[in-house]
Each structure stands twice: as structure tokens, then as C-alpha cells.
Amino acid sequence: MYRILIVDDDEYFLQSLKNLLVYKKYEVETCANPIMALDYLKKSTYHLAFLDVKMPGIDGLELLENIRGFNKDISVIMVSGQSTISIAVEAIKKGAFDFIEKPVDPEKLQITLKNALERQILYEEKSRLMAEIKSRYKIIGCSKAIDNVINTIEQVAALNAKVLITGETGTGKELVARAIHLTSNRSSGPFIKLNCAAIPTHLLESELFGHKKGAFTGATYEQLGKFQAANGGTLFLDEIGDMDLTLQAKLLHVLQDNEFMMVGSNKYVKVDIRIIAATNQNLFQLIKEGKFREDLYHRLNVFNIKIPPLRERPEDIEPLARHFLREFADTYNKKIIDFTPQALDELKRYSWPGNVRELRNVIEKTVVFARGSLIGLEELQQQMSSPQPVKDVLFSGSLKEELENCERKIIMKVLDQTNGKINEAAKILGINRTSLYKKKKRLGI
Numbered sequence: 001m002y003r004i005l006i007v008d009d010d011e012y013f014l015q016s017l018k019n020l021l022v023y024k025k026y027e028v029e030t031c032a033n034p035i036m037a038l039d040y041l042k043k044s045t046y047h048l049a050f051l052d053v054k055m056p057g058i059d060g061l062e063l064l065e066n067i068r069g070f071n072k073d074i075s076v077i078m079v080s081g082q083s084t085i086s087i088a089v090e091a092i093k094k095g096a097f098d099f100i101e102k103p104v105d106p107e108k109l110q111i112t113l114k115n116a117l118e119r120q121i122l123y124e125e126k127s128r129l130m131a132e133i134k135s136r137y138k139i140i141g142c143s144k145a146i147d148n149v150i151n152t153i154e155q156v157a158a159l160n161a162k163v164l165i166t167g168e169t170g171t172g173k174e175l176v177a178r179a180i181h182l183t184s185n186r187s188s189g190p191f192i193k194l195n196c197a198a199i200p201t202h203l204l205e206s207e208l209f210g211h212k213k214g215a216f217t218g219a220t221y222e223q224l225g226k227f228q229a230a231n232g233g234t235l236f237l238d239e240i241g242d243m244d245l246t247l248q249a250k251l252l253h254v255l256q257d258n259e260f261m262m263v264g265s266n267k268y269v270k271v272d273i274r275i276i277a278a279t280n281q282n283l284f285q286l287i288k289e290g291k292f293r294e295d296l297y298h299r300l301n302v303f304n305i306k307i308p309p310l311r312e313r314p315e316d317i318e319p320l321a322r323h324f325l326r327e328f329a330d331t332y333n334k335k336i337i338d339f340t341p342q343a344l345d346e347l348k349r350y351s352w353p354g355n356v357r358e359l360r361n362v363i364e365k366t367v368v369f370a371r372g373s374l375i376g377l378e379e380l381q382q383q384m385s386s387p388q389p390v391k392d393v394l395f396s397g398s399l400k401e402e403l404e405n406c407e408r409k410i411i412m413k414v415l416d417q418t419n420g421k422i423n424e425a426a427k428i429l430g431i432n433r434t435s436l437y438k439k440k441k442r443l444g445i
């Protein structure tokens, strides 16, 4: 049953509106004191509130502002004896759902109530779905950015539309792609990932489309490609910015016509797949440089999900760190319950160039070596690749040069520690192998 709170200093109005609503089978409470109304709203759950605009102490608009400070969910309908358009507009701007005038016209009240409660049902359904997506796919974070990402996952999942996910390395692009797949009506089909940067260009075509026996030297048997493997499901093209121009043209053709030819074949094969692509590169820049086809970009970018780097959403660090702490304490059977306040501060202060992947790796290593039930600052710093705060660095060249020097030194040190083992070094640095290869090349290591 829907619960409604009516706040008005006019006892006669309170009682008559209450009678009307109780008659319509709503559960109603009344409050003649606006300050006390705040307590009511903090202690109990209501689906809807009627607030009188003119009340002694704090008026309805101020009360509305206060309520929005701690409760974004409740639908609020403002009620006024001498309404003006400007008050109504202001109320809507402050988050009211609608505005009704005294004396209340029962028919108008009925329509407003119906609309408000319908919005409430939708709102609750949306919050439930968002919470479910967060917990089912373990997408952790309380920032507005993460809420926006989840919102978009929920919107695009049911559509068959292509999605382009952008964001720096380690921000969670693959996690989001999997969440879209699992929330969609293709969830029982396969989710196939192809990392376009990890496969040499000459092999990528056959990886994507498959090849016939004898199609090229070494093709001793027929092999199906990722397109066929993903039939009925989702194909996740990671690092799409690294795909070579000739292959981009072929991919464009498949996206237009949903058909392709295996290497060495002259017959078209039809497939039913959804494409999700991701990149940590700036595709606009690549288009400008003639390295990425603009038409392909538009085909892939029907919906765009941009995941900001962790340093731009520091409020996510604490919930993520605690989540990974629980995960690894379980995995390694350790009785660790939390971080010390100093360790938490350090986590929040660091800029996380490798984003969530780096944070996850640091927490894993720290848990492995931890002794007590709390992770302290020192234990944590031992596992962080660059615990120095940025403000301690003395600049001598341009910022870009300094950053590159710093990056070069760290990568060389870690490579030295791991005897040149790329996989291990990438893990310590919190980036993937491909990114490490690219960085080595760019920095001349």
C-alpha cells in the first residue's frame, strides 16, 4: 500500500485531504509542523508527500530543499492557497513532481496522484535494477559517473544496438561490456572477446572471419572465426583503435550487411551478433590522423559509454578498495577486516594511472603479505609502484617530458625486478601486457 505524508499547518485542510486519500485506500499520515515533518521523513518511508507552500518556521519550498538533501526518491506535490506561476516553477526546479491549488479539485488531485505514483513505481523499478546490476556484475562505485554508466547499461541492454565503450586502460570497459551482454536478451548466447591489439594484423582477419583449409600457408584445416563463435551472442572488440585500415573496411561491410566471407572462401556467411567495441585511444584523433575510418566510428558509436579514470571519481576508491579487500581476504583465507585510516588516505591520495586494475592488484599483493587484521600505511606503500605524492616532484623540463621520464624510470625498475618478464611487470604496474608493450615502444625502452 502506498504511504503518503501531508504537511500543512492548517489542521482543517490536513484532515479533509487525509479523509479523501484514506477513502481512496492510501495509508496517510499528517503533520502540522514542518520541522517535525523532517523527522517523520527521516524515520519512515513514504512514497509521496504533500507540502503546503506557506507555513510558519520554514516554508514548503525550503522544506522541499531540505528533504532533497537526504531523500531523492520521494515524490513531492506542493499545495498552495495563493499559487503563482513563479512559485510553481521554483518548486519544480527544486525537485517537486507537481503543484496543486487550494481548494483542491478532487479530479485534478486524482490525476496528479496517479501520475506521481506511476513515476514512483518507475523510479523504484529503476533503482532496483541499478542495484541489481551493481551487485550481480560487481560494478562497484558510488560516484555519479558509475551511476551514469549503470543507467546506460540498463537502457542499452535490451536494445540490440552497438555500443562503444571508451576509457583509459583498467577503468572497467570489459566489465561493462559483459554486464551489457548479461543484462540483454542474448545472455544465454556466447560472449566472445577479441583483443584487436594483441593479435598481429595479418592474423586478425582470420581470427575475426575464420579461414578455409589452404587459404594461406599454414592453414592446414578450416577454422571458424570469432564472428561465427559469437553467433546468437555478443562480440566484444577490445582495443578497436588498433585495428588496421584494411580490416576496418571489411568490418564496416559486416556491420552494414551482417554477412562476411571466411578467408579463402567466396561465399557469404550470415550471422546474428551484437557488437560492443572498446578503446582507450582517442578515436577522434585517430580519425584526424587518417588511422581510423569515420564511417566505422559512427557505425560503432550508436551508444557511447565513457568511463572516467579513477582519479576523476575518487569517491569510488574506498568502496572499491574494501570490495577487493574482502575478495582477496576470502581467496587467501586471511582474517583482514579493514584498512587503517592512514592507509585509506594514501589510497585516496594516489592518482592510479592504471585505474581500477592497478588498485585491485595493489590490494591483492597487500593482502598476500599482510600480517594483522588491519592493513596499515607501510604495508600498503610497499606494494604501490609510486607512493610519492605528485607534489613532491621537482620539475625541470616540460610536464610531458617529466611525466615520460618518470614513467620510463618506473617501468625500467619494474622490468628489472621481474627480470624482463612482461606479464609479471604488467601485473605489478596494474596495466595489461599490450599497454606495457606500447609504453615500452613509445618510451624507447
Ligand SMILES: Nc1ncnc2c1ncn2[C@@H]1O[C@H](COP(=O)(O)OP(=O)(O)OP(=O)(O)O)[C@@H](O)[C@H]1O
Pocket: 138, 139, 140, 141, 167, 168, 169, 170, 171, 172, 173, 174, 175, 176, 238, 280, 320, 356, 357, 360, 431, 432, 435
Ligand atoms: N567499477 C568496478 N567495480 C569492480 N571492479 C572493477 C570496476 N572497474 C574495473 N574493475 C576491475 O578492474 C579490472 C580491470 O577492468 P577491465 O579489464 O574491465 O578494464 P578495461 O578498461 O577493459 O582494461 P583494458 O583497457 O586494459 O582492457 C578487472 O578485474 C575488473 O573486474
